[in-house]
Amino acid sequence: MILGMEKEFNVTGTCIPNMHYMVDTSNKLDNTMKLINKGKYFIINRPRQYGKTTTLYMLERLLNKDSEYLVISISFEGIGDLVFQEEKMFSKELLQIMADSLLLNHMELSAFLEKQKNNVESFSNLSREITKFILKCNKKVILMIDEVDKSSNNQLFLSFLGMLRNKYLLRNAGKDYTFDSVILAGVHDVKSLKIKIRPDEEHKYNSPWNIASDFDVDMSFSTEEIGTMLEDYIQSKEVILDKTYFSERIYFYTSGYPFLVSKLCKIIDEKIMPEDGLKWEKEYMDMAVKELLKESNTNFDSLIKNIENNDDLKSLVKKIILDGYEITYNQDNFIINMAIMYGIFNNYNGKVKIHNRIYEQRIYNYMSSLIETSTNLGFYNEREKFIKSNGDLDIEKILIKFQGFMKHEYSEKREEFLEADGRLVFLAFISPIINGTGFAFKEVQGGEEKRFDIVITYNKKMYILELKRWNGEEYHKKGLLQLAEYLDQYSLAEGYLLIFDLRKLKGESGKVEKSIVTLQGKKKNILEVYC
Secondary structure, rough: OOOOOOOOOOOOOOOOOOOOOOOHHHHHHHHHHHHHOOOOEEEEEEEEEOHHHHHHHHHHHHOOOOOEEEEEEEEEEOOOOHHOOOOOHHHHHHHHHHHHHHHOOOOOHHHHHHHHHHHHOOOOHHHHHHHHHHHOOOOOOEEEEEEEHHOOOHHHHHHHHHHHHHHHHHOOOOOOOOOOOOEEEEEOHHHHHHHHHHOOOOOOOOOOOOOOOOOOOOOOOOOHHHHHHHHHHHHHHHOOHHHHHHHEEEEEEEHHHHHHHHHHHHHHHHHHHOOOOOOOOOOHHHHHHHHHHOOOOEEEHHHHHHHHOOOOHHHHHHHHHHOOOEOOOOOOOOOHHHHHHOOOOEEEEEEEOOOHHHHHHHHHHHHHHHHOOOOOOOOOOOOHHHEOOOOEEHHHHHHHHHHHHHHHOOOOOOOHHHHHHHHHHHHHHHHHHHOOOEEEEEEEEOOOOOOOEEEEEEOOEEEEEEEEOOOOOHHHHHHHHHHHHHHHHOOEEEEEEEEEEEOOOOOOOHHHEEEEEEEEEEEEEEEEEEO
């Protein structure tokens, strides 16, 4: 580490232990080393900014401590497309990249590869030169290739994998020498790379990498692992914070997505905590989430782009995020697997869910923004009209104004519109009212009523709103009780219920009622507004 340089939370590129606050991933590395020690070939395919490159770096550090191994770590990032035009050019360039990676610490082996690259014209020549190189090294050579997705526009890379596969099989039969272990890293696995390159059905599942072992290491960060990074931060910067609280809340919002974990910590450290501050206050957590959700970054750009680029995926996201549909995880469903590969979905106990609450919120915000920009909201939701003299939100006035908005703007196509977008319209309606001062977090609950809950914090006060469609009197009574129980969890006495009522009965869409639900001797006041 450069003298005087302070550590920081890193969200770009490789994490370096003496430069960045890092999670203790020794358990993950140990499990990965088990595959390497067995001479396995495998691919680390995980979403963008999920710690793949850092994992390769940490593995290389571990392996370099053992004289039995020689690590060649290369990347296809930035090498251009020309390399993948023909076997000769690819083969020569591969040996050159390998030579460059060895230049600083293994000059003789680097020079050998540079010389041998002049002998290659095809993959058969490349295979022979790899054999010679392994014999010269007299070590277990580990080949790591990062950013394999950069080759995904060309069949040539798959042919290269086929050559490695053939050498692997011959090695196991005692008929060749080759890399002891090969580790690929990228967003795609090889099967999805092949589908992307050659989408015809005949070749869809005939993978040139069917020798690969499964890489089942969970690369997301657990609550305990997040705590190790916070401990590193505490020790390095002498900051005071409730490690248990922040570890749990960071995991609650991120589900351990490495980029999001580091990003929230970075925002608190660099943007929220005062320059002369040495303590993380608990309210910093929600402030960081709010700050993250309003910023633009490549991670969020990819999230929205991947959803917009596939109509079937977009439809499935809407079903899960707005209606609480419980979709069974099926590994043969291409749309589900693609969304998991991109980090949009996760497999939670056999059910497909949005990967984390930050992503849920970002998608909500995006979808409601589309409504906001295509709807005449400005006349109805001027912020000043809904703020009380003491600075608190007037939720009752907001709901009644929204009721009027729906009556005037959507009376003709009410049923068709509410079925599809009613809740998104409400999110678009309240967004300019609370933005800048407040924060709203949305969660959809599955089951028969498909409850849609919004928790708003504004002026250090909390408000709980429940949005749902009318589904009969019996379900309505159950819903009131559920909302009362929800209020009790937060020690609140008042709650709000917005009901999208599609009944044809005259006047139902304009009702405002106040109910009292008694729960274990405690009264909960609930305002019901019907749209």
